[in-house]
Amino acid sequence: MEKTIRCPNCSKTTTCTGSPGETKKLTCPSCGAIGKVTFEDIKDSTSEPALVSLRNISKRYKDILAVDNVSFDIKQGEIFGYIGPNGAGKTTTIKIMVGLLNKTSGNLSINGYQMPEQKEHAHRFIGYMPQEVGFQKWRTTNHALTTFGKLSGMNNTSIQQRIDENLKLLNLTEYKHKKISKLSGGTIQKLGIVQALLHNPKLLILDEPLSGLDPESRYQVKKILKELSNNGTTVFFSSHILSDVEDVATKICILDWGHIVKIGSLDELKSEFLKENQIELILSKRSDKFNEIGKISGVQKIIEKSSQKILVNIEKTGDTDEIIHNIIKTLMENNCRIRSITPTEPSLDEVYQYYLRKGGVKQ
């Protein structure tokens, strides 16, 4: 795709090409100013209808408002991370989405079907893994999965193929003929993911799918979620493990006390959080001359973390690349040897804490 950019320095326009979602470094051919250009993701730029649409969903249990006016859309292929503290209303929202709970008010549609009125139609497109996965203990893994496959409308020939594929995907092949009562908690958790994936659903709804899994399994599940998303499956999942959400989610929603505090892509969430850009400098040897960089235009603050480690806050509105170039130049002129220079980014954990403090309204 092609994009025409106006240089903020000299106002000359220039055209550059790139692929959707790509961020490119651009130098103005007229004045030499350096900047960045981002090509929007095609999915976001089109008016593609949402696969899941929640409008003002509320759920009240007597005098407790568990979910308060929650609205969001999820488009096909998105990985939607739903995060929030305990009791924020994540599981309640998920249960409303899959039709296990009735909403008190609002509208919910999945793939064009109204929930809960048309849930039997919508259920054909949904794969769901609850927070606590429960199987009938007397069944074997294969028996349980075969039953769920048949109930989801699969034919006999494809069921065994899909069972084998998905068990292999999660390293569960050896448990195929084992009784569920003999399986460990983590294995049952993974089996919960297998049953959700079995009928190749268009929408995968997972409630805390990664909790209780070992690091290797978590890595595998995240890889599977990314592959599914690339193949067009929409994934909605809740999690307490923010680093996992950060790894896979293309859109994140922070929920607190039943209402949405913030929703957007990770970059969007970070952009509001970041008042300044920050870089981390590590010097080979301690030198007081590093303070000279404080005179550079665009440098806001210098924080000396240790004898060699320095954090430099840079104006968000300034040209970061130009300022970094000037920092390196100044340090070299002052005989400060640089071991490394790294732009630091806030983690989702920091962003999450920021929005909870900012937006959390206790009832």
Next chain:
Amino acid sequence: MSFSLILKDELKGFYKSKVMIFLWIGLPILALLVHISTSNSVEGMPISLLTSMLVSSIGGLLASVMLTVNIINEKDTRVFDLFLIRPIKRWYLLVSKFLAVYICVSIACILAISFGIMIDFFESEILLDFVMKGIIDSFIMTLSVIAISSAVGILIGVISPSIVVGVVLVIFVGNYVSSIPAIIPLVFNMDNPVTIVLVIGVIITIILMSLGIILFNKKEF
């Protein structure tokens, strides 16, 4: 298709359960033990009749307790969630459980009574024709009691918050409700009590099951 699949699975689950093993094997053995221990004191009491009495008193109670415990346990362990998010009707789950337990317990009763008849036949001192009508009448009444008890078990399983509460309720309520069909013909001195018991049994079972299904359909998980 979905209903027959769930029913088949439930049958498989129940007939392999420990309670059912007790019914399949334990009930005839229990009847035999009672027969041996009372053979001196209860002169001429045929084992088939004894078994029939035993079955009618135990069968219904076991069916209702089994169903209540099973439903509450599956609610607690979130087993229903994975079924309810699939394109099936909710009543399939309850009706298949009811039929599975009803069929299993009824077959266990038939086996136990057949065992009794067989022993009586070999002992050959008792006139089988004489006791046969009594056994058949008793068995029909037992079927009616099992049906009502099973429906009570389903209803209490759906509404009870815990296994303890459910079992206590099912023992008390199940006993009272399942005795209604047997009491009515006695109170009104009816000519054909077996038919009346059967008809009342079917009506009460349908009412209780319908109530259970309505509440289950409204239930949030």
